[in-house]
Amino acid sequence: MTETLAELFSVIEDRKKTLPEDSYTASLFTHEKGENAVLEKLGEECTELVLAAKDDEHNEIAHESADIVYHLLVLLAMKDMQLDDLLDKLDERR
Numbered sequence: 001m002t003e004t005l006a007e008l009f010s011v012i013e014d015r016k017k018t019l020p021e022d023s024y025t026a027s028l029f030t031h032e033k034g035e036n037a038v039l040e041k042l043g044e045e046c047t048e049l050v051l052a053a054k055d056d057e058h059n060e061i062a063h064e065s066a067d068i069v070y071h072l073l074v075l076l077a078m079k080d081m082q083l084d085d086l087l088d089k090l091d092e093r094r
């Protein structure tokens with residue numbers, strides 16, 4: 001789990017640095033709305049997750065959860081934060 005998140009975060013940071021043209025992730029860093037676009041996505045996906053949970057749609061719950069985690073990691077990178085900022089918080093609570 002941690003390895004998957006670390007690998008994804010590393011790809012996101014690379015996209016932020018290299019900004020390849022065909023990358024959705026890079027487009028979030030270059031989007032004219034920038035941070036707002038990511039925050040809007042997070043809001044939409046949270047609503048979609050709630051609806052999927054309400055309908056007990058397990059596949060949709062997993063799909064929307066993955067979208068949320070991905071956009072959350074993009075947000076951390078956008079704020080020049082590290083994955084460990086999140087993981088350390090979780091560890092503190094164990």
Ligand SMILES: N=c1c2ncn([C@@H]3O[C@H](COP(=O)(O)OP(=O)(O)OP(=O)(O)O)[C@@H](O)[C@H]3O)c2ncn1[C@@H]1O[C@H](COP(=O)(O)O)[C@@H](O)[C@H]1O
Nearest residue numbers: 008011015022023024025026041044048064066067070071
């Ligand atoms: N994990 C993701 C990931 N999760 C979601 N998304 C994108 O986020 C966008 C979400 O859009 P929508 O809100 O329309 O959601 P949807 O899933 O299309 O549809 P609904 O949720 O509305 O049903 C889609 O374009 C997805 O492709 C992701 N795009 C990229 N990644 C990872 O980022 C890496 C780099 O990818 P590039 O962005 O192509 O460089 C990839 O290898 C993946 O590991």
